[in-house]
Amino acid sequence: MSYLVAHEVSYAYPRRGRAVAMPAVSEVTLAVERGSFTGLLGPNGCGKTTLLKMMAGILRPASGTVTLAGRALADMPRRVAARHVAVVPQDTHPAFDYTALEIVLMGRHPHLRPTQLEGPGDLTIAHQSLQSTGTLHLADRPFTSLSGGERQRVVIASALAQQPDVLLLDEPTASLDLGRQLEVAALLRRLSRENDVTMVMATHDLNLAASMCDTLALLRQGRLLHHGSTADVLTETAVRQLYDVEADVQFHQASGHLTVTPVRRIG
Amino acid sequence: MIVDGTAPAALPSQLPQSPPIRSRLALTIAGFGALAIASCVLAPLVGSSSISLRRALDSSIPFASNVDAQILFIARLPRVLAGALVGAALASAGVVFQALLRNPLATPFTLGVSAGASLGAMLVIILGGTLAVGPLSPVPAASLAGAGLAAAIVYALANGPRRVMSTTVLLLAGVTLNAFFSALILFVQYLADVAEVYRATRWLMGDLDVGSFTPIVAALPLIVIAGIIFARMPSALNLMGVDSDSAAARGVDVAATQRWAFFSASLATSAAVALAGPIGFIGIVVPHLVRLLVGVDHRIVLPASALFGATFLVISDMLARTLLAPVEIPVGIVTAIIGGPFFLWLLVREA
Numbered sequence: 001m002s003y004l005v006a007h008e009v010s011y012a013y014p015r016r017g018r019a020v021a022m023p024a025v026s027e028v029t030l031a032v033e034r035g036s037f038t039g040l041l042g043p044n045g046c047g048k049t050t051l052l053k054m055m056a057g058i059l060r061p062a063s064g065t066v067t068l069a070g071r072a073l074a075d076m077p078r079r080v081a082a083r084h085v086a087v088v089p090q091d092t093h094p095a096f097d098y099t100a101l102e103i104v105l106m107g108r109h110p111h112l113r114p115t116q117l118e119g120p121g122d123l124t125i126a127h128q129s130l131q132s133t134g135t136l137h138l139a140d141r142p143f144t145s146l147s148g149g150e151r152q153r154v155v156i157a158s159a160l161a162q163q164p165d166v167l168l169l170d171e172p173t174a175s176l177d178l179g180r181q182l183e184v185a186a187l188l189r190r191l192s193r194e195n196d197v198t199m200v201m202a203t204h205d206l207n208l209a210a211s212m213c214d215t216l217a218l219l220r221q222g223r224l225l226h227h228g229s230t231a232d233v234l235t236e237t238a239v240r241q242l243y244d245v246e247a248d249v250q251f252h253q254a255s256g257h258l259t260v261t262p263v264r265r266i267g
Numbered sequence: 268m269i270v271d272g273t274a275p276a277a278l279p280s281q282l283p284q285s286p287p288i289r290s291r292l293a294l295t296i297a298g299f300g301a302l303a304i305a306s307c308v309l310a311p312l313v314g315s316s317s318i319s320l321r322r323a324l325d326s327s328i329p330f331a332s333n334v335d336a337q338i339l340f341i342a343r344l345p346r347v348l349a350g351a352l353v354g355a356a357l358a359s360a361g362v363v364f365q366a367l368l369r370n371p372l373a374t375p376f377t378l379g380v381s382a383g384a385s386l387g388a389m390l391v392i393i394l395g396g397t398l399a400v401g402p403l404s405p406v407p408a409a410s411l412a413g414a415g416l417a418a419a420i421v422y423a424l425a426n427g428p429r430r431v432m433s434t435t436v437l438l439l440a441g442v443t444l445n446a447f448f449s450a451l452i453l454f455v456q457y458l459a460d461v462a463e464v465y466r467a468t469r470w471l472m473g474d475l476d477v478g479s480f481t482p483i484v485a486a487l488p489l490i491v492i493a494g495i496i497f498a499r500m501p502s503a504l505n506l507m508g509v510d511s512d513s514a515a516a517r518g519v520d521v522a523a524t525q526r527w528a529f530f531s532a533s534l535a536t537s538a539a540v541a542l543a544g545p546i547g548f549i550g551i552v553v554p555h556l557v558r559l560l561v562g563v564d565h566r567i568v569l570p571a572s573a574l575f576g577a578t579f580l581v582i583s584d585m586l587a588r589t590l591l592a593p594v595e596i597p598v599g600i601v602t603a604i605i606g607g608p609f610f611l612w613l614l615v616r617e618a
Contacts, residue, residue: 053512056515056516057515057516058512058515058516077518078515078518078519078520079518080518081518082516082517082518083518085516086516086517087512087513087516089510089512089513092509092510092513093510094508094509094510095365095366095369095370095371095508095509096366096371096508096558096563097558097563098505098508098509098563098564099562102505102562102563102564103509106502106505106506106509106517107517109502109506109517109518109519110517110518112502114499114502114503115498115499115502117288117289117292117566118287118288119287120287123287124278127278128278131278136278136279162517
């Protein structure tokens with residue numbers, strides 16, 4: 001059964017001056033199954049982030065609706081929605097020097113009343129979240145003193161502390177080196193498998209998507225081109241349609257998934 | 268640590284020991300509260316003329332002939348209370364503005380509220396005006412009106428087509444408005460005669476010599492309302508200090524929090540400036556000092572800054588009254604001269 005569904009959602013960012021508002025996402029319908037891992041692929045500016053923000057309830061669609069287990073996200077109080085859907089952004093730049101533990105404890109916000117302080121139970125959940133992302137030893141370190149990979153794992157821990165059913169990830173590995181990318185990828189796979197968390201991940205890394213995602217959704221110029229199983233969707237034609245790049249798509253025995261080797265840019 | 272596909276082990280028995288928020292908050296409030304109370308008890312007893320507390324509180328002497336009681340209850344106590352109130356208001360407004368603008372360098376005066384207040388006060392001092400509003404005498408009334416005007420202009424500019432305020436537009440609008448109002452203030456002063464300019468300049472240096480409890484009673488409700496709004500906001504401010512999208516994804520109504528933060532911090536600043544003039548430096552130095560001592564969690568920083576702001580201004584004003592007695596130093600000069608080097612020393616020590 002589809003759990004998180006965007007029904008014909010559209011959004012346009014307001015433009016300044018006389019320029020016409022450009023649609024960022026146009027009438028996209030995307031249904032995500034419970035427990036599945038969906039990749040969102042497309043070139044820069046194709047609307048991936050905007051679509052993720054609408055599915056998270058951060059942006060309200062100009063038209064269309066997003067439903068979570070059949071209920072419209074827009075009708076839910078923000079706090080209630082945040083108990084189900086968490087977001088991991090590409091980068092996090094706090095204005096203040098919070099510790100890693102403080103960042104993770106903020107994930108408890110939707111479960112607390114506005115002025116309620118977190119209790120021992122919340123602290124345990126925060127510690128477990130740090131533990132499962134391998135960052136427990138960083139708990140008392142200032143967030144800004146951590147490396148890129150450590151920061152991203154702490155941010156994922158913060159999203160886990162929210163105890164969501166759905167995790168929306170916006171290029172979670174974009175700023176990481178190869179080793180850290182695989183580390184975060186393994187972590188996300190494990191969380192998806194063990195905690196039954198539904199994942200939607202926007203990424204530019206086709207090989208990463210091929211290794212992690214059950215289904216792929218292809219976006220171009222704000223429109224959904226295709227959504228289907230990774231094996232069906234990730235083809236040489238799809239890569240050409242998305243990026244104007246001629247590529248070689250092969251099944252790789254050792255890694256056990258499709259791999260994409262770009263050959264040349266067309267046009 | 269290597270993260271692989273295996274399940275995490277159970278939590279280790281030795282967890283990182285950071286004391287829970289409750290005990291940290293209780294400890295911080297007790298510590299800073301004790302400082303604030305101590306300064307408010309000490310300050311009325313110290314001054315250019317020494318008084319006997321026993322004589323001042325002696326009810327057998329009629330108040331009209333009890334000079335000690337008159338100094339204590341008419342000259343010093345209102346002044347100390349005004350200092351505590353203004354210090355608390357400016358320091359906590361500083362914390363809220365810094366979180367709203369996601370900029371640790373913001374002050375309560377960054378968005379032009381105090382420049383608006385100053386222009387209002389200048390106009391009344393120099394052009395003259397007799398319009399008293401309720402318990403407010405003309406200068407505070409005009410200063411509140413000026414502050415309200417400045418806040419309304421900034422708010423209208425920053426609240427564009429998007430529901431969420433642009434902090435960049437807020438900052439630029441505030442800086443521009445500050446420059447614009449400052450130019451108007453200079454222009455008004457240029458047209459005035461020397462005596463009026465002296466009074467006006469003296470007002471701009473800040474003065475807690477309120478003379479009675481009436482101005483305090485007039486400012487108190489505004490500051491209390493701001494304080495009640497502040498008390499509901501620290502968790503949301505924490506999240507917005509991380510990232511406004513992340514805050515929204517964790518259930519914070521970012522647009523509403525920004526509006527309440529802007530409104531309440533502007534209200535506290537306006538009331539403080541109307542009561543005592545634009546006393547600088549407290550709104551930035553106190554929050555930073557507090558962060559160096561207790562960390563950056565707004566649930567602790569906000570109450571601690573309010574209490575320490577009160578302490579800081581009461582002590583500064585005590586020094587302003589006594590250092591060169593019988594000459595009085597404007598308190599705004601004292602806050603900057605004492606606070607500046609102290610803050611720099613702390614920064615260097617931390618680095």
